[in-house]
Amino acid sequence: MVTKRQLGLMLIALAVLAVAGSFVYDFLGGGQFSGIGPAQRLALLGAGLVALVGASLLPLGDRPA
Amino acid sequence: MSARAVPQERSTWQSLLSALPWVLIGLALAAFTGYLLIYSHYAWQLFHFPFDYDQGEGFELVDTLMFSRGEWPYRNIDSYPFYSSNYPPLFHIMAVPLVWLFGPQYWTGRLISYLGTLVTAGAIGFAVQREGKRWWLSLLSGLAFLASNYVYHVGPLFRQHMTMVMFETLAVVLMTVTIDLEEKDGRKRPWHIAAVMLLLLAAGYTKQLAYATVAAVFIFFFLRQTWRAVKWAIPFAVVTALIFVWIDFSTDGSWLLNTVTANINPFVPGQAQGLYRQWFHLHIVLATVAAVYAVYQLYFERLSLVSIWFVVAVINSVTAGKWGAGESYFATAIAASCILTGLAFNRLLNWAELRGWAWRAGALAVIGLLFLFQANRFFHMPTHTPALAALAELLGRPSSVAIAPQTSCSAPRDAEDIPYVDDAGVSLLGRPPTAEDSEAGRRIAALIAEGETAAFGEDAGFNLYLGRDVITNPTQFLNLYNNDAVDLTEMLEMLDRQAFDTVVLRAQFYPPPVLEMIGQRYQTDELVQMNGFVYCVMRPREISE
Numbered sequence: 001m002v003t004k005r006q007l008g009l010m011l012i013a014l015a016v017l018a019v020a021g022s023f024v025y026d027f028l029g030g031g032q033f034s035g036i037g038p039a040q041r042l043a044l045l046g047a048g049l050v051a052l053v054g055a056s057l058l059p060l061g062d063r064p065a
Numbered sequence: 066m067s068a069r070a071v072p073q074e075r076s077t078w079q080s081l082l083s084a085l086p087w088v089l090i091g092l093a094l095a096a097f098t099g100y101l102l103i104y105s106h107y108a109w110q111l112f113h114f115p116f117d118y119d120q121g122e123g124f125e126l127v128d129t130l131m132f133s134r135g136e137w138p139y140r141n142i143d144s145y146p147f148y149s150s151n152y153p154p155l156f157h158i159m160a161v162p163l164v165w166l167f168g169p170q171y172w173t174g175r176l177i178s179y180l181g182t183l184v185t186a187g188a189i190g191f192a193v194q195r196e197g198k199r200w201w202l203s204l205l206s207g208l209a210f211l212a213s214n215y216v217y218h219v220g221p222l223f224r225q226h227m228t229m230v231m232f233e234t235l236a237v238v239l240m241t242v243t244i245d246l247e248e249k250d251g252r253k254r255p256w257h258i259a260a261v262m263l264l265l266l267a268a269g270y271t272k273q274l275a276y277a278t279v280a281a282v283f284i285f286f287f288l289r290q291t292w293r294a295v296k297w298a299i300p301f302a303v304v305t306a307l308i309f310v311w312i313d314f315s316t317d318g319s320w321l322l323n324t325v326t327a328n329i330n331p332f333v334p335g336q337a338q339g340l341y342r343q344w345f346h347l348h349i350v351l352a353t354v355a356a357v358y359a360v361y362q363l364y365f366e367r368l369s370l371v372s373i374w375f376v377v378a379v380i381n382s383v384t385a386g387k388w389g390a391g392e393s394y395f396a397t398a399i400a401a402s403c404i405l406t407g408l409a410f411n412r413l414l415n416w417a418e419l420r421g422w423a424w425r426a427g428a429l430a431v432i433g434l435l436f437l438f439q440a441n442r443f444f445h446m447p448t449h450t451p452a453l454a455a456l457a458e459l460l461g462r463p464s465s466v467a468i469a470p471q472t473s474c475s476a477p478r479d480a481e482d483i484p485y486v487d488d489a490g491v492s493l494l495g496r497p498p499t500a501e502d503s504e505a506g507r508r509i510a511a512l513i514a515e516g517e518t519a520a521f522g523e524d525a526g527f528n529l530y531l532g533r534d535v536i537t538n539p540t541q542f543l544n545l546y547n548n549d550a551v552d553l554t555e556m557l558e559m560l561d562r563q564a565f566d567t568v569v570l571r572a573q574f575y576p577p578p579v580l581e582m583i584g585q586r587y588q589t590d591e592l593v594q595m596n597g598f599v600y601c602v603m604r605p606r607e608i609s610e
Contacts, residue, residue: 001288001289001290001291002287002288002289002291007288038334053363056364057363057364060364064367065288065367065368
């Protein structure tokens with residue numbers, strides 16, 4: 001069984017992976033824009049939101065998710 | 066006034082106030098029952114319409130016909146008859162017995178799809194009833210699904226989407242019940258879980274989009290019983306992959322090409338944004354209550370499978386922005402929101418009942434008003450009789466809407482009054498087909514019958530009606546062309562030597578080189594309007610040497 005805190009950590013990890021993934025994609029030559037493109041900006045915004053939700057779950061401790 | 070008269074008077078007042086919310090609930094039930102009747106009327110009219118109502122329907126019938134003969138519809142599209150399917154097989158296989166019995170009729174798949182939406186509504190009602198035990202709320206939750214403009218538009222079409230939603234909903238409800246029972250008595254129920262996996266497999270092999278529901282079920286399973294979820298995920302993935310490899314092997318790779326490569330379509334951000342806005346506007350009560358309840362569960366209790374399903378489905382609805390996708394991609398999110406809304410209102414009523422009759426009456430009134438507000442947002446109805454037209458006007462809507470027929474291969478036409486009003490906006494879906502539409506379809510078929518060959522056309526229905534070959538699946542062709550995965554040589558050569566007596570265009574979905582060749586070798590002979598589209602019936606051009 002996963003707890004609220006663990007779920008929060010998972011969401012933060014997911015957000016970090018998404019951000020890192022988008023930059024790796026750029027590094028490998030994907031995407032049409034130099035710098036941060038509109039789709040990447042949207043993805044970063046989404047990842048930020050997921051990380052915030054994850055962080056807000058951390059204080060809820062060992063209650064079941 | 067006597068001392069005993071006061072409580073008696075208050076009691077009457079109390080009874081009156083307690084009864085008033087039931088009037089609102091009764092009105093909401095009447096409104097949603099009205100939508101069920103409108104939906105069933107539309108379905109009935111479609112069952113009697115013998116041609117394509119939505120462009121892809123005929124190709125799903127062709128797939129069913131091929132399965133009924135023991136053939137795969139996943140083929141090499143480069144050579145005559147240039148046909149291949151881009152959808153998984155289960156929906157078509159379900160329609161095969163009806164095609165064996167009654168022949169290649171459009172009503173077969175339309176009936177299965179329509180019945181599937183009723184099963185989905187029933188599953189939604191069951192999910193709400195088992196927690197709340199309030200029949201009227203369970204009924205409203207199920208009927209709300211059928212009343213959605215999006216479900217109404219596509220529910221009774223010969224399309225596989227709503228059957229996928231049926232399997233998804235059944236899987237989610239069964240999983241919820243199973244885990245609930247297991248947590249109550251501590252007894253594992255592997256056969257129930259196996260049934261859930263089968264339903265998920267059925268959903269995925271009905272339409273690829275079901276991957277989101279598969280993800281939601283496994284996220285929930287992982288949160289509740291981590292290692293058990295991993296143990297079930299492995300055989301599920303293996304069986305899914307084995308079926309995939311078997312079909313691909315049996316079709317010499319055409320399965321992978323036509324169901325995966327051909328579905329990598331361009332993403333249109335504006336289309337996705339527009340559909341999200343429209344979905345939220347039309348489903349504002351369902352979407353808001355479901356979202357609030359999901360957030361409540363996230364922070365104040367355990368996340369339910371339905372909450373996870375709702376969030377994943379709403380996110381996955383972004384795929385509605387792909388070229389060729391549309392409003393139906395929200396149907397899964399709508400089913401989830403109907404269940405969550407019913408559960409949330411049950412919770413609100415339980416809370417209110419603990420605080421006395423006034424709170425209960427207030428909560429009932431709010432729920433009744435919200436359902437009525439939602440019913441008003443869903444507004445759609447045919448207005449082809451004076452009574453229905455008067456009812457539309459009484460509800461503050463016009464009695465008809467002026468829509469110009471869709472033209473692509475002919476000159477634009479003036480708008481016509483259409484006896485169908487829909488708050489989703491101007492749509493060619495939803496308007497029940499008429500006797501004139503059937504007559505127009507037969508006229509096109511008669512024009513094709515004047516020649517000896519099958520028509521090269523964008524609708525399968527006319528050739529099916531005449532018992533001739535169905536040539537091409539234009540959208541599939543365009544998808545493969547855009548992915549640089551089709552060879553047009555043979556098709557262009559046949560068009561160049563005018564191998565087809567007739568070409569029938571509706572929306573010019575073919576790739577540009579094909580349209581160019583048609584323009585050079587064929588000319589429009591007659592225009593026929595059917596279902597709000599102007600069809601161009603073309604004959605071979607005289608070629609000067």
